[in-house]
Amino acid sequence: MHTVIVRTFDNYFTANITLTKLQDAGIECYLQDEFTVTIDPILTNALGGIKLVVKKEDETAALELLTAFDETYRKAAACPQCGRHEFVQIAKPGAGNFLTAVFTWIFSNYAIAPNYVYQCGACGYETKQLPSQTFTSHD
Numbered sequence: 001m002h003t004v005i006v007r008t009f010d011n012y013f014t015a016n017i018t019l020t021k022l023q024d025a026g027i028e029c030y031l032q033d034e035f036t037v038t039i040d041p042i043l044t045n046a047l048g049g050i051k052l053v054v055k056k057e058d059e060t061a062a063l064e065l066l067t068a069f070d071e072t073y074r075k076a077a078a079c080p081q082c083g084r085h086e087f088v089q090i091a092k093p094g095a096g097n098f099l100t101a102v103f104t105w106i107f108s109n110y111a112i113a114p115n116y117v118y119q120c121g122a123c124g125y126e127t128k129q130l131p132s133q134t135f136t137s138h139d
Contacts, residue, residue, distance in 0.1 A: 002056040005032070006063055008049035012038045015050040021069055022054070027062050029054045077130035079120040086121035087130060 006029075009015035015031055022029050032051040037044050044050075054062045075085045117126045 003053045004059050005051045007052045010044050010049050027058050079125050081125045082123040084122040087118045089116050090119050092117045
């Protein structure tokens with residue numbers, strides 16, 4: 001049986017929630033390196049995180065479901081400034097991300113993990129995590 005990694009995670013909770021969603025949709029999958037990363041989080045970058053693995057023949061269906069889950073999650077979060085549901089995840093400009101690009105180019109490897117933020121497409125509000133509050137949309 002051939003398997004593929006469809007997503008990686010840096011924490012146990014998100015990995016297991018996503019695993020359960022795929023299993024509920026009928027996709028056979030498992031988490032690789034879950035126990036090692038959970039017991040010793042310092043090894044997360046060395047191992048490449050917790051990997052969500054599916055059968056090769058289920059790869060397309062799994063990726064479609066993951067995209068749908070992500071879209072639903074982003075649309076559920078409302079911007080605290082303008083109330084719209086238009087968050088996108090972007091790499092935050094800055095020295096850390098610049099160094100990541102340079103080291104990636106030099107060593108062909110991610111020496112430093114880039115910093116990502118969620119940005120509201122309507123007003124530009126930025127946050128590291130999607131807001132859990134929901135507001136009435138102004139659409």
